[in-house]
Amino acid sequence: MGHEPDNQSHGGMVTLYTPLNYSYARIIRQAIVDLCVHAGMSEFKTAQFEMAVDEASSLIFSAQERSAPEIRDAALPGELSVRLYQDGDQVVVELCHGGEPLEMGESASPENWFGEDDLEATGLFVIRRFVDGLSYQRGTPLGHCLRMSKKK
């Protein structure tokens, strides 16, 4: 849009609300890429954070798919909130969701990837590889919240 990257934090925050559905993952990815560019993050680090956030979104959508039908049927627009902001020298993304919580278990390195088996373990490997800070809290007032940060 013709503006130079703004390396200063202005305390701004972008929040998206989406249904728990894979088709919204691209919108979330675009938002994180835009924020990283706005923050002056390098192309490589932006791509790494984009992938980590996308894997996290997919894990949340996947957990929702596996949940009991009555929970899945109760899914309403706005069940995933995505908060994006700069905090000093890092970009932060918070994904808060309803439905089933994530199991933040073991991750699997690529040598152990085979086809579409165990997508959770592969997704967690990517997330842990590409973020500098990671936490997951269950049952907050906003739902289950995954917080990821990456330094610029």
Added chain:
Amino acid sequence: MKECVIHREEHGHLDILHLDGSLDAYSFPRLEAALNQLRETNRNRVVLDCAGLDYISSAALGALIGFARRAREQNGDLKLAKLSPKIFNIVELLGFHKILEIHNEVDQAVKSFVG
């Protein structure tokens, strides 16, 4: 960011899949379908032209590894070519360059099957 379009080109005993767009969880089934079609017809020598690829998810990478491993059991393989610098950086940091053969150019990848 756009939906992934996969164009298949037969090249003698091997196939070149030209990828254009994003291979994320939503569009990943297209890649899976293309690979399954090759597998079912015993076409196990594949080059992926990634020049137009702007994103790839772990699910898609896992599918590529799965195909490559099965293909190698039948003297085939799946090789990548023309990765953008940012996707090559991702692939390298995740350690995929040790598992999948990567070439700068599609022609190089094609010739490597012959050699």
